[in-house]
Amino acid sequence: MDLNTVVEVVSPARPGQWRPGDAWLGGGTALFAEPQPHVTRLLDLAAAGWPALTVREDGLEIAATCTVAELYQFAGAPRFEAFHGIARGCCSAFLASFKIWNVATVGGNLCAALPAGPMIALTAALDGTCLLLGPDGARRTVAVADFVTGAGTTVRSDGELLRSVHLPAAALTGRSTYRQGSLHAHGRSAALVIGRRDPGGGLVLTVTGATLRPHRLVFPVLPDAETVQVALAERIPDQGYVDDVHGLPAWRRHLTRRFAEEIRAELAG
Ligand SMILES: Cc1cc2nc3c(=O)[nH]c(=O)nc-3n(C[C@H](O)[C@H](O)[C@H](O)COP(=O)(O)OP(=O)(O)OC[C@H]3O[C@@H](n4cnc5c(N)ncnc54)[C@H](O)[C@@H]3O)c2cc1C
Incomplete structure (x- = not known):
C-alpha cells in the first residue's frame, strides 16, 4: 500500500542517519503491508550494497539485507x-514464498518479529548473534533467541539498525532437521520446530511459529x-502459544x- 506520510527516501542509507519519523527499509514487504502513519522518511538499506553472505573461519555472516532468495541459493x-540441512526448508516456510523471496530480507524478517518468522527460526536454531548499530555509532550484540521478545517486538531501540547475523562455525557442522505445520499447504507456519545435534x-x-517468541531448549x-x-x-x-486465525494455541x-x-527420534538415528 502507499505510505502517504512518507516525503523522502534516502537511498542508499547508512548507519547514523536515523532521526525521529524514520524507518529502516529492507525489502518493504512487511513495512508496506500496513499503514505507517508515524513514518515520514524511509532509509533504504537494501541499496547499501553489503555482501549478502560471507563465509569466515569462525562461521557465516549474513547481512541484514541478504534476501531470502540469496539465502535459498547459497551453496x-x-x-x-x-x-544446509534446514536453510531451504526455512525459506520455503514463508507463506506464499515465491512472491516475496526476491525482496524480503533476513534482517527485515527478524525486525518484523512475527511468530512465523522463518529467518528467526533458522538463525536462532544455529546460535545466531545479531549485530546492532545505534544512531550514535554504539555497537552491541544480542543472541537471536533473545532479540525477539514477543509477537512484533524486539529488544531493538529507536533508530537501532540490525547490520548482520553471525552464525558460529560450531553450530553449523552438526546434523539438523525441521518440521513445519500450517492449517493448509501454503499457509503461514502454525509451528516450526528445528532440531540440531551438535558434534x-x-x-x-x-520452537518458533507456535510461540510468541523463539524458545531454545538445550540438552x-x-x-x-x-x-x-x-x-x-x-x-x-x-500463554506462550500464539492464538490467531492461523491456529488455536x-x-x-x-x-x-x-x-x-x-x-528427537530422527536425530537419534
Ligand atoms: C505474501 C506475504 C507472505 C508473508 N509471509 C510471511 C511469513 O510466512 N512469515 C513472516 O514472518 N513474514 C511473512 N511476511 C511478512 C514479511 O514479508 C516478512 O516478515 C519479511 O521477511 C520482511 O522482510 P522485509 O525485508 O521485507 O522487511 P521490511 O518490510 O523492509 O521491514 C520490516 C520491519 O523491520 C524494519 N527493518 C527492516 N530491516 C531492518 C534492519 N536491517 N534494521 C532495523 N530495522 C529493520 C523495518 O523498519 C520494518 O519495521 C509475508 C508478507 C507477504 C506480503
Whole structure:
C-alpha cells in the first residue's frame, strides 16, 4: 500500500542517519503491508550494497539485507551441514514464498518479529548473534533467541539498525532437521520446530511459529522422549502459544510436542 506520510527516501542509507519519523527499509514487504502513519522518511538499506553472505573461519555472516532468495541459493561452505540441512526448508516456510523471496530480507524478517518468522527460526536454531548499530555509532550484540521478545517486538531501540547475523562455525557442522505445520499447504507456519545435534552429542531444539517468541531448549546429551516433553511443558507456558486465525494455541502446542519427538527420534538415528 502507499505510505502517504512518507516525503523522502534516502537511498542508499547508512548507519547514523536515523532521526525521529524514520524507518529502516529492507525489502518493504512487511513495512508496506500496513499503514505507517508515524513514518515520514524511509532509509533504504537494501541499496547499501553489503555482501549478502560471507563465509569466515569462525562461521557465516549474513547481512541484514541478504534476501531470502540469496539465502535459498547459497551453496557455499558445504561443510556447514547443519545450515544446509534446514536453510531451504526455512525459506520455503514463508507463506506464499515465491512472491516475496526476491525482496524480503533476513534482517527485515527478524525486525518484523512475527511468530512465523522463518529467518528467526533458522538463525536462532544455529546460535545466531545479531549485530546492532545505534544512531550514535554504539555497537552491541544480542543472541537471536533473545532479540525477539514477543509477537512484533524486539529488544531493538529507536533508530537501532540490525547490520548482520553471525552464525558460529560450531553450530553449523552438526546434523539438523525441521518440521513445519500450517492449517493448509501454503499457509503461514502454525509451528516450526528445528532440531540440531551438535558434534558433541547434545541436542538443541528451537520452537518458533507456535510461540510468541523463539524458545531454545538445550540438552547436553541426547534426551529420551519423556525428557523432551517435560522440558517443553516446563519451558513454554500455555500463554506462550500464539492464538490467531492461523491456529488455536492447543493445536499449536500439540504440533510442537509431536514435531519435537519426531525430530528427537530422527536425530537419534
Ligand atoms: C505474501 C506475504 C507472505 C508473508 N509471509 C510471511 C511469513 O510466512 N512469515 C513472516 O514472518 N513474514 C511473512 N511476511 C511478512 C514479511 O514479508 C516478512 O516478515 C519479511 O521477511 C520482511 O522482510 P522485509 O525485508 O521485507 O522487511 P521490511 O518490510 O523492509 O521491514 C520490516 C520491519 O523491520 C524494519 N527493518 C527492516 N530491516 C531492518 C534492519 N536491517 N534494521 C532495523 N530495522 C529493520 C523495518 O523498519 C520494518 O519495521 C509475508 C508478507 C507477504 C506480503
